[in-house]
Amino acid sequence: MRLLSRKASCNTHGQDSSYFLGWQEYEKNPYDEVKNPKGIIQMGLAENQLSFHLLESWLAKNPDAAGFKRDGKSIFRELALFQDYHGLPAFKQALVDFMSEIRGNKVTFDPNHIVLTAGATSANETLMFCLAEPGEAFLLPTPYYPGFDRDLKWRTGVEIVPIHCTSSNGFQITEAALNQAFEEAENRNLRVKGVLVTNPSNPLGTTMTSNEHNLLVSFIEAKKIHLISDEIYSGTVFTSPGFVSVMEILKNRNYDKFSEVWKRVHVVYSLSKDLGLPGFRVGAIYSNDEMVVAAATKMSSFGLVSSQTQYLLSAMLSDRNFTKKYISENQKRLKKRHGMLVSGLQKAGVSCLKSNAGLFCWVDMRHLLRSNTFEAEMELWKKIVYDVKLNISPGSSCHCTEPGWFRVCFANMSEETLELAMQRLKSFVTEYNRINNSNKESSAKNSRRRSLTKWVFRLSFDGADRQPEER
Numbered sequence: 240m241r242l243l244s245r246k247a248s249c250n251t252h253g254q255d256s257s258y259f260l261g262w263q264e265y266e267k268n269p270y271d272e273v274k275n276p277k278g279i280i281q282m283g284l285a286e287n288q289l290s291f292h293l294l295e296s297w298l299a300k301n302p303d304a305a306g307f308k309r310d311g312k313s314i315f316r317e318l319a320l321f322q323d324y325h326g327l328p329a330f331k332q333a334l335v336d337f338m339s340e341i342r343g344n345k346v347t348f349d350p351n352h353i354v355l356t357a358g359a360t361s362a363n364e365t366l367m368f369c370l371a372e373p374g375e376a377f378l379l380p381t382p383y384y385p386g387f388d389r390d391l392k393w394r395t396g397v398e399i400v401p402i403h404c405t406s407s408n409g410f411q412i413t414e415a416a417l418n419q420a421f422e423e424a425e426n427r428n429l430r431v432k433g434v435l436v437t438n439p440s441n442p443l444g445t446t447m448t449s450n451e452h453n454l455l456v457s458f459i460e461a462k463k464i465h466l467i468s469d470e471i472y473s474g475t476v477f478t479s480p481g482f483v484s485v486m487e488i489l490k491n492r493n494y495d496k497f498s499e500v501w502k503r504v505h506v507v508y509s510l511s512k513d514l515g516l517p518g519f520r521v522g523a524i525y526s527n528d529e530m531v532v533a534a535a536t537k538m539s540s541f542g543l544v545s546s547q548t549q550y551l552l553s554a555m556l557s558d559r560n561f562t563k564k565y566i567s568e569n570q571k572r573l574k575k576r577h578g579m580l581v582s583g584l585q586k587a588g589v590s591c592l593k594s595n596a597g598l599f600c601w602v603d604m605r606h607l608l609r610s611n612t613f614e615a616e617m618e619l620w621k622k623i624v625y626d627v628k629l630n631i632s633p634g635s636s637c638h639c640t641e642p643g644w645f646r647v648c649f650a651n652m653s654e655e656t657l658e659l660a661m662q663r664l665k666s667f668v669t670e671y672n673r674i675n676n677s678n679k680e681s682s683a684k685n686s687r688r689r690s691l692t693k694w695v696f697r698l699s700f701d702g703a704d705r706q707p708e709e710r
């Protein structure tokens with residue numbers, strides 16, 4: 240008799256992906272400047288540690304917020320007892336205002352349409368529970384965030400069907416790829432309930448073009464399905480083109496606010512990346528469908544944001560001087576860091592997809608593969624983790640269809656650590672090229688020797704008057 244549920248014993252969680260395996264290897268031998276200078280540098284974690292000083296200095300100036308006081312008086316008991324799954328109104332207002340500010344106040348969000356969740360992880364799963372039955376499908380452009388296999392599929396039983404994007408156009412979504420994914424789902428007898436995209440993209444670090452947006456909106460309108468836009472990285476856009484939310488696209492297309500399309504587009508957000516607070520577990524679903532908002536609110540009981548966290552962050556995010564300064568300073572820091580990574584890679588002879596957002600680059604190491612296969616990608620990845628001691632994420636863990644791409648994070652370490660990581664990579668590539676060139680030279684020599692031997696062989700056997708056939 241089975242003592243555990245199928246869910247508990249199945250392996251669709253995705254924990255065995257190289258994305259998570261790399262983290263485990265890092266945990267066994269983590270780099271530390273003093274204690275373990277030869278350890279593995281973690282470049283597989285999309286964390287933003289670049290602007291903590293701004294958060295810390297705000298906390299120092301506003302001791303009431305973290306001390307659970309209002310006007311100097313303790314509100315500890317009030318917060319300890321608060322358990323309403325609708326969330327603190329002041330926090331919801333502050334969060335929607337922050338979301339608008341990130342979008343240059345071109346769109347506004349109604350606090351009655353927002354549902355608080357324990358991070359974007361919970362927001363995405365909750366939306367799956369609201370929008371699809373087990374065995375129904377969502378289409379996702381590749382490469383995609385490896386955590387989606389867990390978040391969207393594991394407990395819900397929903398299937399992911401990939402929209403295959405390629406390097407030929409910078410991994411942008413095309414109409415042909417969308418239609419092909421839809422057909423693939425139909426061939427697998429899966430009913431498609433929607434498309435889920437990340438904008439800016441994890442792992443590409445690029446923002447969605449208006450062409451892609453319009454394509455997607457027309458597609459979901461025609462097919463009568465949903466569109467989820469995970470905009471968790473919206474505040475990380477550090478250079479042009481700027482960030483455009485799907486909400487702005489809907490507004491610009493002049494859809495009636497009560498139209499079906501408005502109701503079928505949902506935004507996911509979180510403070511894990513823009514504010515660098517993944518440990519606080521603050522996420523949100525924004526939807527124009529009242530039924531979705533009501534159902535998701537009830538479901539949010541399973542992953543609430545604690546009232547202390549809501550209280551603290553409502554004070555922080557309603558300080559508009561602070562949020563303005565934070566957003567621009569954070570973007571400046573990300574831009575600088577991104578520049579450091581790109582130039583470090585260049586010095587090692589490695590290029591990456593041109594990007595304008597996120598906490599990572601999508602790095603092209605196809606020239607370092609032994610062959611154009613995913614086995615070769617794994618081989619290279621193992622060398623980089625175990626020999627070079629850098630944990631980066633292979634493209635295959637993001638379901639990329641082309642071997643040789645890797646996601647490399649740049650915002651979860653100090654500048655010195657990033658410099659060291661680039662030195663390690665450069666030494667590796669130099670050594671790789673040296674061995675490769677000497678292998679090529681010796682195989683060229685061997686083949687020249689072979690030709691000569693054949694030539695001599697033929698001369699001596701076929702007679703001196705015969706011309707050699709191979710050289």
Ligand SMILES: Cc1ncc(COP(=O)(O)O)c(C=O)c1O
Pocket residue numbers: 285357358359360361384386437441469471509510511517521522
């Ligand atoms: C695209 C995307 N969605 C969701 C998540 C989960 O974020 P959270 O920490 O808010 O659960 C991540 C985290 O890396 C992500 O990259």
